[in-house]
Amino acid sequence: MARVVGDLKMSRSADEDRILRVWTPMLLRTILIVATAILILGLGLAIRSPDAYVTRYRSIEAGHFHPPETLRQEFSASMRGNPHSVMTVGLLVLTLVPLGRVAFCFLFFLKERDYAYVGFTAYVLIGLLVGIMLGNIG
Amino acid sequence: MLHILIGLFALAIGAGFIGAMSGLGGGVFIVPALVVLAHMPMKVAVGASLISVVATSAGASVAFVRDGWTNLKIAMVLECATVTGAVTGAYLAGVIPTTVLELLFALMMIQSAYFSLRKKQDDVIEDGSPLAKRLELTGDVPHQTGKLVHYEIVNLPGGGAVMVIAGLMSGLLGIGSGALKVMAMDFIMHIPLKVSSATSNFMIGVTAGAGALVFLARGDVPTTIATPVALGVTAGALAGSRMLPHANEQALRMVFVVILVLIATEMGWRALSGI
Numbered sequence A: 001m002a003r004v005v006g007d008l009k010m011s012r013s014a015d016e017d018r019i020l021r022v023w024t025p026m027l028l029r030t031i032l033i034v035a036t037a038i039l040i041l042g043l044g045l046a047i048r049s050p051d052a053y054v055t056r057y058r059s060i061e062a063g064h065f066h067p068p069e070t071l072r073q074e075f076s077a078s079m080r081g082n083p084h085s086v087m088t089v090g091l092l093v094l095t096l097v098p099l100g101r102v103a104f105c106f107l108f109f110l111k112e113r114d115y116a117y118v119g120f121t122a123y124v125l126i127g128l129l130v131g132i133m134l135g136n137i138g
Numbered sequence B: 001m002l003h004i005l006i007g008l009f010a011l012a013i014g015a016g017f018i019g020a021m022s023g024l025g026g027g028v029f030i031v032p033a034l035v036v037l038a039h040m041p042m043k044v045a046v047g048a049s050l051i052s053v054v055a056t057s058a059g060a061s062v063a064f065v066r067d068g069w070t071n072l073k074i075a076m077v078l079e080c081a082t083v084t085g086a087v088t089g090a091y092l093a094g095v096i097p098t099t100v101l102e103l104l105f106a107l108m109m110i111q112s113a114y115f116s117l118r119k120k121q122d123d124v125i126e127d128g129s130p131l132a133k134r135l136e137l138t139g140d141v142p143h144q145t146g147k148l149v150h151y152e153i154v155n156l157p158g159g160g161a162v163m164v165i166a167g168l169m170s171g172l173l174g175i176g177s178g179a180l181k182v183m184a185m186d187f188i189m190h191i192p193l194k195v196s197s198a199t200s201n202f203m204i205g206v207t208a209g210a211g212a213l214v215f216l217a218r219g220d221v222p223t224t225i226a227t228p229v230a231l232g233v234t235a236g237a238l239a240g241s242r243m244l245p246h247a248n249e250q251a252l253r254m255v256f257v258v259i260l261v262l263i264a265t266e267m268g269w270r271a272l273s274g275i
Helices: A002-047 A050-061 A071-079 A083-112 A115-134 B002-022 B027-037 B042-066 B072-092 B098-118 B130-134 B156-173 B178-188 B193-218 B223-246 B249-273
Strands: B138-142 B148-152
Touching: A002 A050, A002 A083, A002 B042, A002 B072, A002 B223, A050 B002, A050 B223, A071 A083, A083 A115, A083 B042, A083 B072, A083 B193, A083 B223, A115 B072, A115 B193, B002 B027, B002 B042, B002 B178, B002 B193, B002 B223, B002 B249, B027 B042, B027 B223, B042 B193, B042 B223, B072 B156, B072 B178, B072 B193, B098 B178, B098 B249, B130 B156, B138 B193, B156 B178, B156 B193, B178 B193, B178 B249, B193 B223, B193 B249
Parallel strands: none
Antiparallel strands: B138 B148
16 A cells, blocks of 8 residues: 555656646746847847947946836836836846746646645745845845 | 947856856856956946846756756755745844855855865765655756666755755845855755756746845846846856756866855955955
8 A cells, every 4th residue: 555655656746747847947938038038129229229328338337326117117118119128127027037937836736736845835935025025135 | 339248248158158057057257257347336246146147047947957957846845945044144134244154155165165176976875865755856867878867865954954054145145155055965965966056056046036126126237237148148058058968077076166266265355355
């Protein structure tokens, strides 16, 4: 009986691993392609006015920062073709890649009823949210 | 404009390539390169570095996960430890003198460089600890002969403890702590080096992603710098992840040792000079 349970457990583990090895890279690649496309579009728009890019670069070099816009302002400016807002949206999508991956694994293990790993991934998600709220996690 | 973009791209491609091969994420190279070579303020360099770690992690993980180099379950279990350390570090930031931590970090890097030099090859464990078995933390890794070699792991609590310290460093110093993660998996848990590098790559994206979100919200990630860096690092990481399976284990270990010594020197210098 113990052997059968052990074999079933091993088989479930192998299945989980196989599914994750297919879906995780697919998820990573999809978000990465979307983020890269947005970043290239933003950079392409910036190249159309090189002087503005160089001025901005020099001002950052001198330690002058542009105050952050709200997410809504960035999205609406990106829709109007503002190169820096388009790039900000691209960077935002890029930073969501690992968090999206943990959320995906959490949902996957929940569906598979593998509660040990549901616990591990939930713990990581909660920890990250606490970290973001503390505002100093790196 | 073109010379600025070419310079940033070249710098980022190199950082992404080495970051993916070593499992360190590329951030350790981007920060000094942006500060010293591009004369960028430290805050900008750290923000761009966090973005670059996320890009390296995601770019390299696509191939590493698909080809079986990353051990997903080990990553998920150990991420609990790194996230605990990172949140604690974030909370304690400002309480513990950074100088002390930087010195400790430098000493730890020197020690792991010493152990790396002494260790000639991977000693694959075929019978892991009961806890690791219960959590199904095993795997198969392609060997140079073409055969798959089964490995198991030992000392999960010991590895987890070092991962908490790695997370603590991340939270306090804003770094990926990839070197410490690879060291914990390679030396303490006896995970093969290439699997350790690939799994570390996968893990560091999580804490760096959270940090990058904070930096983005604060407006500390100038798109002018971060965009070419992110694109270059992604390209470098993709190339690095394709090279890792063909890399010579001994050469990889030597590169890792050189990087550890460089990081230790940089950290020690920063601590002692009060920067």
